[in-house]
Amino acid sequence: MPLRSRDWFGRTGKDGFIYRAWMKNQGFPHHEFEGKPVIGICNTWSELTPCNAHFRELAEAIKRGVWEAGGFPLEFPVMSLGECQIKPTAMLFRNLASMDVEESIRGNSIDGVILMCGCDKTTPSLVMGACSVDIPTMVVSGGPMLAGRFQGRKIGTSDLWRFAESFKMGEMSQAEFIAAEASMARSQGHCAVMGTASTMAAMVESLGLSLPDNATIPAADSRRKVLAHMTGVRMVELVKEGVKPSQILTRQAFENAIMVNAALGGSTNFILHLTAIAGRVGVDLSLDDFDTLSAKIPLLANLQPSGEHFVEDLFYAGGLPAVIRELRDVLNNDAITVNGHSIGENCADAQCYDPAVIASVGQPFKPESGVAVLRGNLCPNGAVLKPSAASPHLMQHTGRAVVFENIDDYKARIDDPDLDVDPTCVLVLKNVGPKGYPGMPEVGNMQLPAKILEQGVHDMVRISDGRMSGTGFGTVVLHVSPESAVGGNLALVQNGDLITLDVENRSLHLHVSDQELAGRLVHFKPLDLGYSRGYVNLYIRHVTQAHEGADFDFLRGGSGSEVKRDSH
The missing domain is CATH 3.50.30.80 (IlvD/EDD C-terminal domain-like)
Structure with missing residues (x-):
């Protein structure tokens, strides 16, 4: 596959001089510019996004893999969206972040891109943007945090709602509330339960955009860095093979993601984000598809908020591959993934090590699942x-x-x-x-x-x-x-x-x-929202309704990787 980066670094004369010379101020030797695949590392690290605050270290593991495989890694930042900090809501900025990602990828000397995703909206925004450009793409998620420990028991984000009720009713003192607050987020990573962040990590794995086990390895586990390293290695190979998201994100892949999400009891936000991604790659996905495909899938994962356990426990019980293998009779097992194997092949040898966490289709945790x-x-x-x-x-x-x-x-x-x-x-x-x-x-x-x-x-x-x-x-x-x-x-x-x-x-x-x-x-009068300028005004004018994924109407469909103008 011809390398996009050659249109930057492979030029002669003034243009080549400009593209290479300023990059060399970082200490890169000339031979790095002589035909190596350039792998962009799209990093949503931010101290304002606590779920992603360990991404600097994780990015270094990715780089080691890229260097090992003969690639040239270049890390770049994009807008980071943290649920627990940004106001008024991170969802307001999902589409903006996707535009940032799309233009950053297309406008730079990148042959393939690794998306570093963690907190809820970082995953869909990065995937939406990358899919719109459609160059070889892989995802590395940040991983779930370890379960909290409070008064002798495990706790996670879902307990926040219970604590809030108890505090409101005077059943929990201010001191206990603060103690619980200090006990919950005790390691790096995103929410420990099957909330939206872990749902999104499971989504990319079941879509085929990540290596197996990406969804469930805890952030604090050294195997998360190993997965990042191996993603870097595989990314160089993927570029050489020329495999793009459009070849992986087929209708069959989306169907798999819906069924796996149902078995996990994943977040309802999954519907909005998967619909938006489908709109970017031209897959016809309707709200009814989520109901129809989920209807035949029981709840297999005994995870909070629908159950008892945590995503950390799911990894120890066999991870997402064990859940996928349990669904093999209904999934599209031939759907290809970024490692070159089908989803069925990836999970053929997976085992369940704890039936209390991963139930069987014959004896599910709950008969009702999905949406x-x-x-x-x-x-x-x-x-x-x-x-x-x-x-x-x-x-x-x-x-x-x-x-x-x-x-x-x-x-x-x-x-x-x-x-x-x-x-x-x-x-x-x-x-x-x-x-x-x-x-x-x-x-x-x-x-x-x-x-x-x-x-x-x-x-x-x-x-x-x-x-x-x-x-x-x-x-x-x-x-x-x-x-x-x-x-x-x-x-x-x-x-x-x-x-x-x-x-x-x-x-x-x-x-x-x-x-x-x-x-x-x-007698109905539309709201006067009072936003006459800026991004929020753009958002109000162009956002679609929930059943359409709440994407911008002008972002549906891909835009490709070609840069239309060249100032040099």
């Missing part, structure tokens, strides 16, 4: 719910709506003793969708009213056009589309309206006539 895609007059374009994390007694439920017009309204009134709410009610949160917030924050798993928690109730049906953290749980309906900010029927819900959730029949119904809804729509 349920709901339809109805409240969500004509769909909404999603995670059955494995929901309460069985609420999967078929009718209740009256308690409406919050936006997140500020929710925060102001949720613990008001005079709030007219009982455990049978349905909490409805509007204006937290892609445009309405903007950025579609992870507020869908609303904390319950204090007066309800005092009754010993820990779950209610909750509905919004927003998202939920992959670490969250509960009977939570998310991604309602169209969103309320653009006049979707969610905007028209009023206090006291009856709503029926029927997961088995995939239905979400507002008991209000079409005539009444039409009358309410006459």
Whole structure:
């Protein structure tokens, strides 16, 4: 395969002089520019992204592998998105980061790229950007942190929601709360549970974009560095073979990712990100595909938030290859991966070492998995719910709506003793969708009213056009589309309206006539969001709805690796 980098470093005269001379100020000898594959290392290291704070060291392991295989590694930074720091929500900037990645790859002397991904949005943004350029690509994830330890037991991010409830109810002191806070994130890496970060790592492995075991080796385990080293070695070979993401990311690969995610009880955010990636590579993926393909897959992984254990435990039990092997009768086993072997070949010898963590298809951990895609007059374009994390007694439920017009309204009134709410009610949160917030924050798993928690109730049906953290749980309906900010029927819900959730029949119904809804729509006024300039203004004008992946409308489809102009 012709090397892209030769169009930079292979030139003679003035142009070649310019491209090589300034690179040599870093101490690179001339022979490094004489035909070696240039491997870009796209690094999302940042001290503002704690999940990725160990990436400097991990990048050095990748470089060792690239040097060993005869390549020329060049590391470059791109925008880093950390869930626990960036405001108002990391999702607002996913598309911006993908543009940064796309243009950084295309505009530079890179023959292949290794994406260093960790915290939730870093993985989809980097994959979206790289797929748009379509040069040989591999992913190295940062790995999950070790499980926390608090008062004699393991804890992880999902326990945050439990601690918050206990603290709110006075069952946990301020000192205990601080002690738990110090005990949870006790090593490098991203969330220890099957939240969005680990879901994304599993996504890239099941899509075939990483080496086996990428998804589950703990960040603190030396084998994470070995995987990084071997990725560097393989990346040089992949460039020589000329294998691009478009050859790996087939319809069959996307189907595999959906089924594996179902078996893991992965995050609902998976739907938005996989849909956006599919849009970049031209694979037709609909919301219904997630429901149809998940429906035949039981929950195999006993991991928080749907179960008990942690991603660290999943690795010790056999890792993602063991889960994939258990699904061999339904997966597209011939789908090719970046190591040159099919996904079936990669997992043929995998074993489960702990059936308490990885169950069998014949005796699953739970029969329900994946996502349920709901339809109805409240969500004509769909909404999603995670059955494995929901309460069985609420999967078929009718209740009256308690409406919050936006997140500020929710925060102001949720613990008001005079709030007219009982455990049978349905909490409805509007204006937290892609445009309405903007950025579609992870507020869908609303904390319950204090007066309800005092009754010993820990779950209610909750509905919004927003998202939920992959670490969250509960009977939570998310991604309602169209969103309320653009006049979707969610905007028209009023206090006291009856709503029926029927997961088995995939239905979400507002008991209000079409005539009444039409009358309410006459009085609907779009939000004045107040963003008249900059990136957020661009976002509001061009972001698509949740069922389309919340990507920008002008970013669908690939753009290729060709640089249109050359200033030299």
